Amino acid sequence: MAWRTLHRICGMMLIALVFVAGIRSGMFFDGDVYGVGAGFGMLLLLMMAAKRHDGIQGWGIPGTGMISSGLVNLDKGLRVVLGCICGMILMYVLHGIGRPLSLEGTMKEIILWGSYASFTAVAWRISRTGDGLRLMQIGWHLLGAVLCGSALLAVYGLLELPYGIYHTADADISASGARLGGLLQYPNTFGAVMAAFLLERLFALPPVLRTRTGTLRAAAALLPYTAALLLTESRGAWLAAALACAAGFAKERRAFAPLLVAAAAPLASAALLYRQLADAKLAPAVLPGLLWLAGLWAGGILAGQLLCRWRQSGGPRRRYAAPGALGAAALLAAAAGAVILHQVQDRTLGGVATLSARRLLYSDAWQLARSSLWLGRGGETWRQSYLAMQSQPYVGAEVHSGYMDILLNTGVIGLLLVLVLVSFMVARLIAVSSRLMPAVLVLIVHAAVDFDWSFGLVWLLLLWLTVMGFATTPSGREVQNGPHTTQRRKRFKIGRKRLAVYKTKREYPPLQSLSLLRVTAIILLAGWVLLAAALGISEVKERWAASEPPGAQTALLQSSLKWNPANTEATLSLADWLPPSQRIPLLKRSLVYAPNHPELSWKLAEAYSLRGQSEEAAAWYLAAINRDRFNDVKQTRAVLKLASLADWHRTAGESVRSVEAARTGLNILKRYRSLAANLREMDSHRNDREFDLSILAVRQTTRLEKTLNGGGARKHAARQPEQADIPARR
Structure with a gap:
């Protein structure tokens, strides 16, 4: 009972940490990375310290190498995932030991990838029981509701969401003049995230349609997720969602017709809602807007129900029911597509400027990558270098491709590790016939054309989907490889026999090495948590300094640099308050950590x-x-x-x-x-x-x-120059 209680509490804590990551701009900014990362590490330490109730003196997280493969049936899939993530951590550690372009950026990447490993290990342990898997699924739906619901509430003015809506008069950027960014504050990435939640719900429909129970509940989320996706006006997210959806239908060809019938009406309602909100530039009148939302939402779900009943109806016209319902659904889908294309036709057809900008950016990034092709230059390589080597004066502190960013940071070796990781995720989900494959695929595909992976939340969602997919069978039941089950009975029996041998031979060398590995793993993990905490404290003190008077600012910034000497922003802020004689050594010390x-x-x-x-x-x-x-x-x-x-x-x-x-x-x-x-x-x-x-x-x-040329002396007194004639730009 104590183990089950601890299990449940750890699951709720894990989900709460991901919620914090989502609410805090998707874990994009440094302070959020360090705080959430330290939380994941402490949670993993807590679970590692717990004791199992099956006679083994302490258990390890599968895939970390902390227990002998003969004792527990370790999951091969998790070993591959954690192996690739640990490989990325090792790459950044090697850069940190050397001379990276940014030591602070490299340490940030170590914290990020350590967070992904900790989350995966804890999530997998929780998902190996039926109760834990259900808890992870409930957490997934709650997170989707928070991300989508907060964005739509901001549109209707019911929630104050700073930077949640991006306004622009440039028709090449937005056809309506406003784009929805939600809590992530970036429409393109928010669109990819909404597409993942939408596809998860869409491909959850086939089992429900087969049993003819709960269709109303299962289809209820289609309209808000589709509307949020459309309101981002992210063409890349739309295209990635279409490709992932096509891949899902290719895997489940029999599900195409029932899914089209069930989803066409809610999707058409979402298209009408998008048109209405786009015309209002995402600022509709509150009461009429909410009534319009409620009407379209209810109408779409009920129309979908009617189409499903029409398709499944009997009687003398049974032979015409299915084709008729399918034809009506196809017409609704076509009408929805026409509404969307009409709204964004100018931007869709006029995207040459955006494509040329991306092409220029990728060309410069490739030239930079060639300078250290195999190993890269450490964290934040692009951010530290693009101003020096950009061929034209564009604005682009992010490289707008997760894969290119990985190539710049860790070279071909790191990129291969990531490609192995994402390819294995998709292949394994296809092998187990998981309905989560399209949702995983949309996040993987869209990262190729935007900087989604700069948001830690996107990686957490990707790993969350993967863990749930690995832990479920095609019918949605728990895979029987948990600590209290007997999947692969032959190997389990062998494991029990070996365990009996180990109990009779207390001095058997593998147990001694097991203890050493366990202690080493705990020490490394504790050191990682302390590093994340130190970096987080430095970031918090730097933020506090901005709202304090000058004297307090100086003290806080100096304290920030004691916790993290590589904090360049704290150095730059502190330099403004110091005389030149103290400013010069401070800046030179900081240049050691960020030489360019x-x-x-x-x-x-x-x-x-x-x-x-x-x-x-x-x-x-x-x-x-x-x-x-x-x-x-x-x-x-x-x-x-x-x-x-x-x-x-x-x-x-x-x-x-x-x-x-x-x-x-x-x-x-x-x-x-x-x-x-x-x-x-x-x-x-x-x-x-x-x-x-x-x-x-x-x-x-x-x-x-x-x-x-040695001209005559100027008619003014000599003076020490103290201020330039124009203000400097930081």
Whole structure:
């Protein structure tokens, strides 16, 4: 009884942690990653510390290698999944030991993948019993209801959801002027998540239709999930959902006709709801809007019920009932498709700009990946590098492809591990005829064209579906491989015989090695939890500092850096409050952890310029501009600051330093002018950052040339330059 109670409590805690991940922007931001990750690790430690009631002194999580394969029937599928995840963790650990582009980004990836491993291990242990599997299924439906329901409530103004709706006047981005992002705050990823929940519910219908019981309840979720998916206006999510749905029908060809009959009416109602909300730009009048929602929802479900009864009706017209119902359903589906296409026809046909932007981004990412093709450069490789190597001034801190991001971070080896992982998930779900395969497939496919995997929640959903699929049979019953069942009786009997032998031979070497492995695993897991907690505390202190007065800010930021010296954002914020003499060593220490960080280089150049050290300032200005080429504010400011330093040295009688500062300023201006000219000469280019040659920078040409050529002294007093002529952009 105690074990069952602990089992249930751990299941509820696991689901609660995933809920926190979903509510906190899908586990996208660093603070949420560390907090939720530490929670998963502590939960796994709790379960590892529990004792089993079957005579074994302590149990291990399948697939972690903590118990001998002869003692317990370990599941091969889980070993593959956890093996690939542990392989990714090892890749990032190796990068962390070396010299990654960002130590903080690499540690974040270690926490993320450790969270996935902990979640999978705990979820699998819970799902191996009937009660636990039902708890996981209930948690899945509750999470879907929270994500979808909160988004729709925000549309009707009943819930305040900051950044839940993205408004834009650009028709290439949104046909209606508004797109639904929900709690994830990003419409494309939110669309993929809604597609996964929709397909899970859609392919749960066939068993219900066969038994003719509970059809109303099973079809009730189709309208809200479909409406939420449509309101995201994510063409990639729509296409991924269509491909995954086609794969599901290909696997279950017999289910096509009954599913079409049961789902056509709710889907058509969702299309009408989408049209009404899109016309209102996702801001409908509350009471009429809710009445419209209720009417379409009820009408769609009841119409689906009628079509199902028509198809299954008997009597003299029985031979015409099924074809008639199927034809009516096909007409409804076609009408729904026409409504959707009419609403987004301009954006659907005019997506050339988006495609060209993705093509440009992927081309630059591939060039970056080639620099370290096999092992990658560690976590946040793209974020740390794209400003230095982008071929055009586009905005893209994310690489918009989960697979390309993995390639950049961990190279071909890491990408192969992920491909093995996702391929095995799909293949195993197909092998066990799981209805969850389409829902898994849509998340895997859409990650190829967007940065879904930057949201930890997407990986958790993927693993959640996989665990539930592995733990169920085609009929939805529990797979009999739990700790209290006897699947594969032959191997189980062999295991019991070996256990009897081990009991009679207490000094048998494998038990000694088992204890060592168990202790090692607990130590590593505890160390990982402490790392996640330390990084989380650093992030919390950095956030608190933003709302405190200057004195308290400095103390909090310094404390944040004690918990995580690699926290570059805390370093940049703290540098603003310190004098140049203290700012320079602080920034140099931070550069050890992020050697190519453009803002650290820029802050260091500014600090040296405030101290009048023109040689160091010039070197760091060049480095900062090389790491952020298409930043016209930085280009202009560097020229102005070097011109000021040249004048100051000249009036102070330091002609050599004056000439060197002027020469560096002219070189920067020459490169700046050339870069702007080359961009203008391109036939078609993206200039999202509005990069161009500034008039203020051009006006410094004569000033710098005069200093370089030894012109007369300027008629002003020498002064230490303290502020640039234009504000810097962080």
